Amino acid sequence: MNGVASLSAAHRVAVFGGTHGNELSGIALVGLWLRDGAEIRRRGLEVRPFMANPRAVQERARYIDTDLNRAFTPENLSFQGEDLPYEVKRAQEINQIFGPMGSPDAYDVIFDLHNTTSNMGCTLILESSNDHFNLQMVHYIKHAVAPVTCSVLLNDHPRLHYSTTRSVAKHPIGLEVGPQPQGVLRSNIFESMRLILKHALDFIEHFNGGVEFLPCTVEVYRVVERVDYPRDSNGNISAMVHPDLQDCDWEPLNPGDPMFQMFDGRTVQYKGDCTVYPTFINEAAYYEKQQAFVMTKKETLNANGIKVTKS
Numbered sequence: 001m002n003g004v005a006s007l008s009a010a011h012r013v014a015v016f017g018g019t020h021g022n023e024l025s026g027i028a029l030v031g032l033w034l035r036d037g038a039e040i041r042r043r044g045l046e047v048r049p050f051m052a053n054p055r056a057v058q059e060r061a062r063y064i065d066t067d068l069n070r071a072f073t074p075e076n077l078s079f080q081g082e083d084l085p086y087e088v089k090r091a092q093e094i095n096q097i098f099g100p101m102g103s104p105d106a107y108d109v110i111f112d113l114h115n116t117t118s119n120m121g122c123t124l125i126l127e128s129s130n131d132h133f134n135l136q137m138v139h140y141i142k143h144a145v146a147p148v149t150c151s152v153l154l155n156d157h158p159r160l161h162y163s164t165t166r167s168v169a170k171h172p173i174g175l176e177v178g179p180q181p182q183g184v185l186r187s188n189i190f191e192s193m194r195l196i197l198k199h200a201l202d203f204i205e206h207f208n209g210g211v212e213f214l215p216c217t218v219e220v221y222r223v224v225e226r227v228d229y230p231r232d233s234n235g236n237i238s239a240m241v242h243p244d245l246q247d248c249d250w251e252p253l254n255p256g257d258p259m260f261q262m263f264d265g266r267t268v269q270y271k272g273d274c275t276v277y278p279t280f281i282n283e284a285a286y287y288e289k290q291q292a293f294v295m296t297k298k299e300t301l302n303a304n305g306i307k308v309t310k311s
C-alpha cells in the first residue's frame with residue numbers, strides 16, 4: 001500500500017550547467033540565469049544557478065584532467081594535498097558549497113543539465129527507486145510536457161552506478177537532452193531543457209506550498225548493462241552501431257536484432273534472451289569509456305503520495 005508521506009520542504013535548489021564543458025545547452029542556460037535569475041525565481045525557494053566546471057567550459061572540453069561527473073567518490077572528497085587533478089579539487093569545492101554529501105546541510109535538490117549526442121530526446125536521470133520526492137517530480141514533469149515524451153532513466157545498478165556531481169544533494173536529478181553535437185548549441189534542445197526545468201521548479205513550489213501529490217506510478221528504464229563495441233585483438237574498435245539501431249534510443253531490441261555492423265560488412269546480433277531498451281546509443285563521450293550503448297529494462301515504479309511537513 002502506498003500512503004501519503006510527509007516530507008520536509010525543499011527550500012534550497014541548485015541548477016548546474018557545465019559539469020561537462022562541451023555540452024552547450026546547459027552552459028548557455030546557466031550563463032543566462034547567472035546574469036538574470038528572474039526566470040528561475042520561485043516563492044519560498046532559493047534557486048542557485050552554478051557553473052560546475054568553469055575551466056572545462058572555457059576550454060570547450062568535457063573535462064580538464066578527469067570526468068567531474070565520476071569524481072564524487074568518498075576517496076576523492078577526502079583526499080588532501082596540492083597536486084590533485086583539477087576536477088577532484090573542484091568536486092571538493094562543490095561538496096563544500098552544496099553538501100556535504102549525505103548531511104542535513106546538503107542542498108535539497110540539484111538539477112544537473114547535460115546534453116547527449118544520442119537521439120534520446122528529453123530524459124530525466126534518477127539514482128534511486130526509493131526517492132519518492134523525485135518520483136513525484138518526474139511524474140509531474142512527464143505529464144506537464146505531454147504529448148512530448150520525457151523518458152526516465154534509473155541508474156541505481158550496484159556496479160554501473162557512478163559518482164555524479166549532483167549526488168551531493170538530497171534529491172539528485174539529471175536532465176539529459178539530445179541529440180546535440182558536442183560544442184554545438186541547438187535552439188530546440190535549449191528550449192526543451194528550459195521547459196523541463198520550468199516544470200521542475202513549479203513542482204517544488206507547489207509541493208512547498210502545500211499541494212498534496214497522490215500515489216502514482218512512473219515508467220522508468222532501469223540500467224542493466226553497458227555494451228562495448230566489438231574489438232580486434234589489439235583492442236581497436238572493429239564495428240559501428242548498426243544502422244537499424246542508430247538513433248533508436250528507447251526502442252525495443254529483441255533477441256536476433258542487429259546491434260553492430262562490422263567493418264567487413266558482417267552483422268552482430270543481439271544474443272540476449274529478453275527484450276531490452278538501448279539508450280545512449282553511439283554517445284560521443286562514451287568512446288573513451290568503451291561503451292557503445294546502455295541496455296535498460298522497462299519497469300513501472302510505485303511512488304508514494306507526498307505532502308510537505310507543516311512546520
Ligand SMILES: [Zn+2]
Nearest residue numbers: 020023114115
Ligand atoms: Zn554530460
